[in-house]
Amino acid sequence: MYYVHRHAIYLLILLCALIIIVDKNFDMRSQSGSIFFVDSTTVKKIRAEFETAKKGGERIKVLIVPGHDKEAGGAVFKKVSELGLNLELGGKLEELFLTDTRFDVTLAQDSKGYNPMLQTYFTEKNDQILEFRRQKHLGMYSIQKTGLVQSNVQVQHNNAPGDTVTKLYGLNMWANENGIDLVIHIHFNDTARKNVRSAGENSGFALYIPDHQYSNAAVSKNIAQNVYVRLFDRFPQSDVPPEKDGILEDQQLIGLGASNSLDAPSLFIEYAYIYEPQFQSSVVRKLWLHEAALQTYLGIVDFFENRERGVGETAVLPYSWMQDLSMGIKNHPDVLALQIALNLEGLYPPQGSTKNDCPLTGIFFECTKRAVKAFQKKYHLEASGIAERLTRAQLHILYGK
Numbered sequence: 001m002y003y004v005h006r007h008a009i010y011l012l013i014l015l016c017a018l019i020i021i022v023d024k025n026f027d028m029r030s031q032s033g034s035i036f037f038v039d040s041t042t043v044k045k046i047r048a049e050f051e052t053a054k055k056g057g058e059r060i061k062v063l064i065v066p067g068h069d070k071e072a073g074g075a076v077f078k079k080v081s082e083l084g085l086n087l088e089l090g091g092k093l094e095e096l097f098l099t100d101t102r103f104d105v106t107l108a109q110d111s112k113g114y115n116p117m118l119q120t121y122f123t124e125k126n127d128q129i130l131e132f133r134r135q136k137h138l139g140m141y142s143i144q145k146t147g148l149v150q151s152n153v154q155v156q157h158n159n160a161p162g163d164t165v166t167k168l169y170g171l172n173m174w175a176n177e178n179g180i181d182l183v184i185h186i187h188f189n190d191t192a193r194k195n196v197r198s199a200g201e202n203s204g205f206a207l208y209i210p211d212h213q214y215s216n217a218a219v220s221k222n223i224a225q226n227v228y229v230r231l232f233d234r235f236p237q238s239d240v241p242p243e244k245d246g247i248l249e250d251q252q253l254i255g256l257g258a259s260n261s262l263d264a265p266s267l268f269i270e271y272a273y274i275y276e277p278q279f280q281s282s283v284v285r286k287l288w289l290h291e292a293a294l295q296t297y298l299g300i301v302d303f304f305e306n307r308e309r310g311v312g313e314t315a316v317l318p319y320s321w322m323q324d325l326s327m328g329i330k331n332h333p334d335v336l337a338l339q340i341a342l343n344l345e346g347l348y349p350p351q352g353s354t355k356n357d358c359p360l361t362g363i364f365f366e367c368t369k370r371a372v373k374a375f376q377k378k379y380h381l382e383a384s385g386i387a388e389r390l391t392r393a394q395l396h397i398l399y400g401k
């Protein structure tokens with residue numbers, strides 16, 4: 001995602017690299033007005049549909065859209081590409097929904113390209129998709145002229161190239177025609193950096209939801225709140241000032257239903273920043289992405305079940321720690337598993353630090369050392385800050401395989 005906040009204080013330029021998820025062909029105008037669009041679904045209705053699915057009736061239809069594609073791959077940092085992360089996380093999320101008989105899942109693309117069924121749809125329906133988009137724009141334009149719907153542009157995004165816009169509207173049209181119940185767009189963020197090789201300063205996730213005036217807004221917001229608390233159990237929220245609320249409304253992101261073009265509730269999740277250190281090692285990255293997918297899935301199920309979220313559910317534990325872990329060990333899955341165990345103990349991030357200061361990285365440095373010391377004190381072990389034999393034995397009692 002790329003935006004410049006309207007207030008010049010935050011001259012933050014985020015580049016979900018040169019790519020484009022927004023359609024600004026239609027010029028929004030600021031006008032006062034009231035709610036016009038009718039809700040496409042309600043929390044009560046969609047939960048009732050879930051109850052039907054639980055009894056073996058029609059399943060809840062989920063569309064997962066890993067952001068960007070080969071034409072426009074999104075952010076890049078060293079050897080890590082946003083498209084690669086989006087596809088890997090999307091694949092994990094698909095797996096979780098595939099094993100759950102209450103859901104019917106469609107993955108928009110994988111490493112081989114777009115889902116062939118959708119690719120055929122884009123090709124065959126190209127003219128209808130363009131007309132769909134035109135009609136939605138015209139509708140939005142005339143409604144805004146009457147003042148019934150207000151412009152609500154908090155954050156400026158960059159323009160989408162024609163082909164990407166058409167595919168994104170195509171996904172909305174397909175979702176409407178096929179009675180999709182929930183759409184999840186997967187992205188990773190980027191921000192202005194000194195140069196391509198240096199990491200940026202911001203970290204954390206942000207959840208974008210449809211503008212409150214849109215038909216799919218109310219349910220999207222409720223689902224987002226459930227996903228937010230699950231993600232925040234493990235991961236830091238974005239510390240970029242415009243994203244300080246964690247959950248942000250957006251009127252222009254096509255994936256969320258720009259110009260009220262999507263009936264289904266939709267979430268657009270920026271999971272982290274592309275340059276965060278946990279993505280540099282493929283082993284740590286894999287575990288991290290699996291954890292992010294699991295927490296997303298659990299948040300969605302929490303919403304449908306209308307339940308309090310559980311604690312301690314993680315994709316990484318139980319785990320076997322086979323070697324001592326100490327300061328300086330980098331990009332190691334044992335360290336990531338240790339950090340998650342310490343997180344479940346309430347000791348990571350260590351006292352006085354935030355999740356942005358001490359994220360889950362697979363890197364054993366000051367944060368992990370302090371947390372290991374706190375763990376050792378809690379279990380009456382020598383507070384060495386090294387996860388040696390006795391400390392690992394205690395970890396195995398609590399979280400071992």
Ligand SMILES: [Zn+2]
Pocket residue numbers: 001016017067068074075082187188189
């Ligand atoms: Zn992106």
